[in-house]
Amino acid sequence: MEIALIGNPNTGKTSLFNNLTGSYEYVGNWSGVTVEKKVGVFKNNIGRLIDLPGVYTLNPLSRDEGVVTSFFLNDSVDRLLNILDASQLERNLHLTMQLLEFEKPLLIGLNMIDVASQRGIMIDAKKLSEKLGVPVVPVVARSGKGCDQLVDTISTKSFTPVKKNLVNYGVEVEKAIADLSQELAGKTEHSKRFLAIQYFEGNEYVKNYVTQIVDGEKLQAISAKLEESIKKSYEVKTLPNFIYMKRKAAIETIIAETTSRRDGVVPLSEKIDSIVTNKYLGMPIFLLLMYLMFMLTFDWLGTPMSDALDGLLTGPVASGIENALTAVHASAFIHALIIEGLVAGVGGVLVFVPQIFILFFFISLLEDSGYMARVALVMDRIMESVGLNGKAFIPMMIGFGCNVPGIMAARTIETPRERLLTILLTPLMSCSARLPVYALFVGAFFAAHKAFIVLSLYVLGIVVALILAKLFSSTMLKSQTSLFVIELPPYRLPQFQSLWRSTWDKGKGFVRKAGTFIFAGSVFIWILSYAGPGGLKVEMDDSFLAAIGGVIAPILAPIGFGTWQAAASLITGFLAKEAIISTMNIIYFVPSDSSLQGLLANYYTPLAAYSFMVFILLYIPCLATTATIYKETGSKKWTAFAIGYALVIAYVLSLIIYQGGKLFGLV
């Protein structure tokens, strides 16, 4: 049995999905967290649950909404589980009405009854169920309350809607629906009434679907005739509007009969909003929060923890492994491979786990609390001036964690041009994998101003993205259409458990990558550094790795780090940005008594180190990000462009910083 979860954005579908399937998918308190369909299996094995992106209607405007409509038209599903936000019942029922027209078994989960009752809205679930003709189960998805009953209802009751045609669209429309249904008769397994109404509403996906099976001109004629007669008889501007008003009237009747209102309390949200989206304070508060986040990650909390972990790994763990290797009489090759390759390479990356988890914790906090959408609002003015909109800031913020979900999040941006622009620019956001490089270099060269230097890199990434957005949008991606309407969800006090889960979910990718990709990469890099044209166990400078790096090194000389070591680590950085650190740890392998940080001072000046960090920030999207860009744009040209412009801009900026800095007498 296949059951699809469907509902308005930010109504808690994914929270419920996680609760029912026991899996963990990405949740947050803003519209558009889920941009793809996700499949899970019910805990009690009654079937598969499909999580879909949130939509207001089945007539899509953006790409993530299109996912839902195509799913309805092209995939088979047995039952629909419609999640309603009880505090926004009227808006939510517009979708329910369309789902009922789809004539598939439907069950309603009435979520956020706690929020609704705080606002003084009481809903009689039983009566609502009678009116709609389908079962209605009240739930609180965040806490899991009511989920058992929901599962029970799903697995025991049949819930084919008992009532048909809840909305009467009036004589003219009903007649046209009948005409159009006749054209479609026998040619589709979908509800013809549903297809007809969606067609009249101007649903492009449905239009494409029906014109594939029947003559489009005939349908067009029916629709045009209907629109004309509607305009003549009623005072409406368009046919879709007329359909909307009819639906609205039916919903209002249902609401009047099922809900009662009393005075609720002024939501806390409004009090918080009066501060964080304050005219003058909004932007400073955002910057202050960012600053706190960086101080905690790089200075107050993260660095001491990473140092402690480093001490543990290079001290007891490394010597423990060394003793073990000696005890089993491992060959010199194995010994060197494990100590100089794996421990140095993988350990060098694992050291940064605490800092990365702290960063992810803050990103989760931003997402869960409801602040994310406010940031989009506060940033819209700036984004608009460079040809983007405030919503583009959300993918960028997520990009701070990892560019891949950031690029996916761009799907919620309605206009294709702005979406493409956001996809192209999100890789400039400094992701968590770049963080170890900064942490290493600021520790070695800028110990007194760690957080400040790192913050400067993050800000540089944003500034470069904004300048390029302006450049691209006024040259090759010209267009006037821009759309910015954003829902600002009520604030929610994040629960510790869900925060931890979402932090862990993001962070475990980093740990897993260290155990697989970086592990394999470290072995490979070490072998390249161990072997050379002259045979095995050569001096590092005569190794294959040095030869490869040496080819590129001269190009990097003008920007301050023309060594084969830097070049070799930059090449591996394309696979994954953390690989830069493992490569460096292997190349500069030193016995535990002196650290990599100390050693780096022999190879870089502080100015060259900053230039290097800037280059790492911008130079290329990693392999996974490149693949995502290709998947999301569907264009080799734009993917190549994303790589190409990044290389150029990174080189130019590093050149300016290094040569400019030298001019001013910096070293």
Next chain:
Amino acid sequence: MFTSLKAGEKGKIVDISHVGNLVKRRLLDLGITEGSEICVKCVMPFGGPIMIESCGQCVGIRRKEAVQIEVERI
């Protein structure tokens, strides 16, 4: 005109037809259309977006679109 309302003031939408199609559709999705009561929550500086509240939900829209919405003060 929308912008005649100050933060905290309430109004009713009289005419929304001058707004671009996409924005109009999106507002309609959120249940905001002619006849809806709205309250201006805050106005961002430098011609930035405004935040309005309607039926208990908050929505941010751009100033230039807000200007095109005809509102009657209540």
